[in-house]
Amino acid sequence: MKNYTLIITEKPDAAQRIALALNTQGKIERREEGGVPYYIATRDRDIVVAPSLGHLYTIAEERRGRDYYPVFNFRWVPRHSTERNAKRIRDWIATISKLAKNAETYIDACDYDIEGSVIGYCILKYACGNKERKSKRMKYSTLTKEELEKSYVEPLPHLNFALIEAGKARHEVDWLYGVNLSRALTISAKNWSGGYTTLTTGRVQGPSLKFIVNREKAIRSFVPTPFWEIRAKIKIGRYTFEAEYEKARIETEAEAHAIQRSCQGVDAKVEKIEVKRYQVDPPVPYDLGSLQREAYIFFRYAPRRTLNIAQRLYLEALISYPRTSSQRLPHEIDYRSILKNLSRNHKYREFTQSILSSPVVRPREGRESDPAHPAIYPTGKMAERDLDFMEARILDLVTRRFISTFGEPAVKESMKISINVNGHNFYMHGKRNLEDGWQRFYEPYAKSQEVIIPEISEKQSAIVRKIIVEGKFTRPPARYNPGSLLRKMEQAGIGTKATRANIIQALYDRKYIQDERMIAADLGFQVLETLEKHCPRVVSVEFTSELEEKMNMIQARKERKETVLLDAVETLKSATEKLKEKDKTIGERLSSPILKAKLERRIVGSCPTCSSGKLIILHSKKTRKRFLGCTNYFKAKCTTSFPLPQKGSVRSLNRSCRICGWPKIQIRVKRRRFWTLCFNPDCPSKVRRRRLEMPSM
Amino acid sequence: MKCPLCDRIVDKKDYCTLHSQAYRNLVKKFESWRKARKISWQEYLNEIAENQFTGEWAKEMAEHLMRLGEKESVAES
Numbered sequence: 001m002k003n004y005t006l007i008i009t010e011k012p013d014a015a016q017r018i019a020l021a022l023n024t025q026g027k028i029e030r031r032e033e034g035g036v037p038y039y040i041a042t043r044d045r046d047i048v049v050a051p052s053l054g055h056l057y058t059i060a061e062e063r064r065g066r067d068y069y070p071v072f073n074f075r076w077v078p079r080h081s082t083e084r085n086a087k088r089i090r091d092w093i094a095t096i097s098k099l100a101k102n103a104e105t106y107i108d109a110c111d112y113d114i115e116g117s118v119i120g121y122c123i124l125k126y127a128c129g130n131k132e133r134k135s136k137r138m139k140y141s142t143l144t145k146e147e148l149e150k151s152y153v154e155p156l157p158h159l160n161f162a163l164i165e166a167g168k169a170r171h172e173v174d175w176l177y178g179v180n181l182s183r184a185l186t187i188s189a190k191n192w193s194g195g196y197t198t199l200t201t202g203r204v205q206g207p208s209l210k211f212i213v214n215r216e217k218a219i220r221s222f223v224p225t226p227f228w229e230i231r232a233k234i235k236i237g238r239y240t241f242e243a244e245y246e247k248a249r250i251e252t253e254a255e256a257h258a259i260q261r262s263c264q265g266v267d268a269k270v271e272k273i274e275v276k277r278y279q280v281d282p283p284v285p286y287d288l289g290s291l292q293r294e295a296y297i298f299f300r301y302a303p304r305r306t307l308n309i310a311q312r313l314y315l316e317a318l319i320s321y322p323r324t325s326s327q328r329l330p331h332e333i334d335y336r337s338i339l340k341n342l343s344r345n346h347k348y349r350e351f352t353q354s355i356l357s358s359p360v361v362r363p364r365e366g367r368e369s370d371p372a373h374p375a376i377y378p379t380g381k382m383a384e385r386d387l388d389f390m391e392a393r394i395l396d397l398v399t400r401r402f403i404s405t406f407g408e409p410a411v412k413e414s415m416k417i418s419i420n421v422n423g424h425n426f427y428m429h430g431k432r433n434l435e436d437g438w439q440r441f442y443e444p445y446a447k448s449q450e451v452i453i454p455e456i457s458e459k460q461s462a463i464v465r466k467i468i469v470e471g472k473f474t475r476p477p478a479r480y481n482p483g484s485l486l487r488k489m490e491q492a493g494i495g496t497k498a499t500r501a502n503i504i505q506a507l508y509d510r511k512y513i514q515d516e517r518m519i520a521a522d523l524g525f526q527v528l529e530t531l532e533k534h535c536p537r538v539v540s541v542e543f544t545s546e547l548e549e550k551m552n553m554i555q556a557r558k559e560r561k562e563t564v565l566l567d568a569v570e571t572l573k574s575a576t577e578k579l580k581e582k583d584k585t586i587g588e589r590l591s592s593p594i595l596k597a598k599l600e601r602r603i604v605g606s607c608p609t610c611s612s613g614k615l616i617i618l619h620s621k622k623t624r625k626r627f628l629g630c631t632n633y634f635k636a637k638c639t640t641s642f643p644l645p646q647k648g649s650v651r652s653l654n655r656s657c658r659i660c661g662w663p664k665i666q667i668r669v670k671r672r673r674f675w676t677l678c679f680n681p682d683c684p685s686k687v688r689r690r691r692l693e694m695p696s697m
Numbered sequence: 698m699k700c701p702l703c704d705r706i707v708d709k710k711d712y713c714t715l716h717s718q719a720y721r722n723l724v725k726k727f728e729s730w731r732k733a734r735k736i737s738w739q740e741y742l743n744e745i746a747e748n749q750f751t752g753e754w755a756k757e758m759a760e761h762l763m764r765l766g767e768k769e770s771v772a773e774s
């Protein structure tokens with residue numbers, strides 16, 4: 001086969017879908033070479049659709065080895081030449097190079113964003129032999145047949161080089177920061193703590209850790225102050241209500257009791273009733289950040305999980321491209337046809353039909369826009385397979401949000417009743433829903449509780465039944481969770497929509513933080529303290545967001561990549577020099593939290609026998625076999641031990657068995673499914689299973 | 698020199714930076730407590746040490762100061 005069009009996609013699923021959409025004659029042909037699939041479609045000419053596997057090229061230092069820093073010389077290389085687990089990439093590059101030789105025209109059909117642009121560019125430049133200037137660009141936001149055909153027939157004449165330049169700058173700057181600072185920490189720790197532990201930090205990871213550590217410091221050094229709240233039980237007509245005192249907080253006990261004495265047992269009067277009607281506008285469509293936040297609020301899905309699910313739904317052509325910061329739905333996406341398609345699902349029929357029956361179908365849009373993609377919306381297509389429950393939940397959330405944006409505003413009424421008690425004002429608040437509007441479409445995600453107050457008139461007299469004085473304390477600030485940290489990163493302008501979720505995960509993986517309500521671990525404290533002390537600029541939020549701004553300017557052709565890289569090198573030069581100077585101090589200070597983190601990794605939970613000890617993974621001196629033993633064994637207090645599977649890695653799940661309450665662990669064996677087990681030999685779940693497995697007598 | 702409350706290095710004064718911050722918070726909030734409850738420094742420390750919302754380091758510092766107070770009163774007597 002010769003003189004065909006070679007289309008490069010980002011993932012194999014997208015390649016198949018594009019081939020199916022563009023093919024007009026017969027069936028598409030799937031071929032494979034060296035385990036790499038590609039598809040042949042026929043249209044006006046032969047089309048070969050070859051997938052990438054995400055990034056095939058990455059940045060590596062020119063000199064080999066990982067035990068030195070600073071590193072400022074780098075180049076783009078195939079991933080397999082530098083990453084241990086990327087052997088498949090060699091076959092992938094070889095296949096694409098071979099297909100490129102006989103191609104006549106080239107089209108980059110990777111996702112139209114920074115990462116997709118860099119992936120496509122590197123393949124066209126390095127694997128296809130400098131075809132990046134000859135290539136055209138397909139731009140689409142959904143993998144539906146109509147949109148793919150349109151983007152093939154009307155491609156952009158060339159690649160978006162500004163976007164590519166910005167993407168390359170981001171990779172290169174992140175690499176420079178990540179490699180140099182991480183190596184400085186890892187090498188110091190290795191030299192002075194006696195063992196190897198990978199410690200990482202980076203341009204965005206450092207400031208993100210700073211948010212959590214600063215919050216942790218505020219919580220741990222928090223001193224509460226007392227205050228008092230006053231409420232009154234007041235009888236008006238036949239009903240008794242609870243009203244709040246005009247001042248939400250009384251600062252002294254004496255004042256609180258003086259108010260109580262003054263109001264107790266006296267007559268009262270309804271002084272004023274204020275009724276207000278107000279509208280609650282429909283929500284704006286989802287961008288990635290708001291989808292991740294709501295998925296966390298409603299389903300407790302971590303941002304990275306939500307992104308992975310949304311990516312799968314996109315590859316199935318069920319929703320539009322999820323890595324977007326847009327809150328806008330341009331007219332070209334044909335709302336009516338999407339709503340009509342959604343009507344095929346009985347869950348949404350009532351709502352979509354009521355929207356379609358109105359003369360104007362227009363969504364409410366937000367302020368944020370993204371030149372590459374619109375907000376996230378459902379395509380209205382039916383799923384070709386059974387979705388798992390997590391995918392179904394995210395699809396339902398996106399669909400209901402999309403439908404809600406077309407709804408009428410909800411109308412509500414609030415009521416504020418002011419009651420005079422011996423010169424003191426108490427207030428009662430009521431709330432009624434007059435028209436549900438869009439909230440009807442967004443159920444069960446939109447909740448609005450009503451507080452109905454029966455009819456009361458101004459000047460009506462009332463009787464004070466009781467004055468309640470309640471002593472309270474101020475509370476520490478709440479810990480970050482994955483959703484709120486994501487929002488904080490967005491507000492501070494650090495990271496991108498595509499990278500934030502991975503950075504949060506990296507903080508967990510490195511044991512800098514733990515638990516869903518993020519608690520900074522000792523290692524996190526020490527890493528941040530080191531960076532703040534010796535190179536405060538690299539963990540400064542302002543500096544990171546400034547750099548972020550500069551990279552956006554490269555995309556807008558207002559800044560040059562070389563200038564940004566030189567700035568980064570200058571900053572890093574002085575930072576790494578200081579880190580090197582204090583190598584010994586840093587290493588010694590890091591050693592204790594590293595040891596603690598290593599020990600904590602081995603702790604599985606509390607000992608179910610003695611309760612005071614911890615169960616820890618140990619190795620027998622005699623047999624070298626691993627088992628679980630109680631830490632109180634070393635104090636000769638508890639001899640509890642349990643056998644463990646000898647293959648795979650053991651991980652504590654930090655949760656208890658639902659049936660017996662013992663800690664649970666997970667065994668991970670390479671290329672096998674994770675195995676979660678409760679190690680209590682007498683757990684009722686096991687007794688039940690044993691009974692089921694017993695042969696019938 | 699190590700902080701008397703943890704293993705961290707003492708930075709400038711008697712405690713590490715983290716416990717120093719807790720100490721500053723304790724001193725700062727005493728005025729509000731004194732006005733609100735009319736209590737003495739020792740009573741205040743006792744309340745803080747037992748309060749569920751007190752942060753870990755502030756609690757450690759309150760307990761430490763209580764111990765110091767006891768020692769001083771023993772020395773005086």
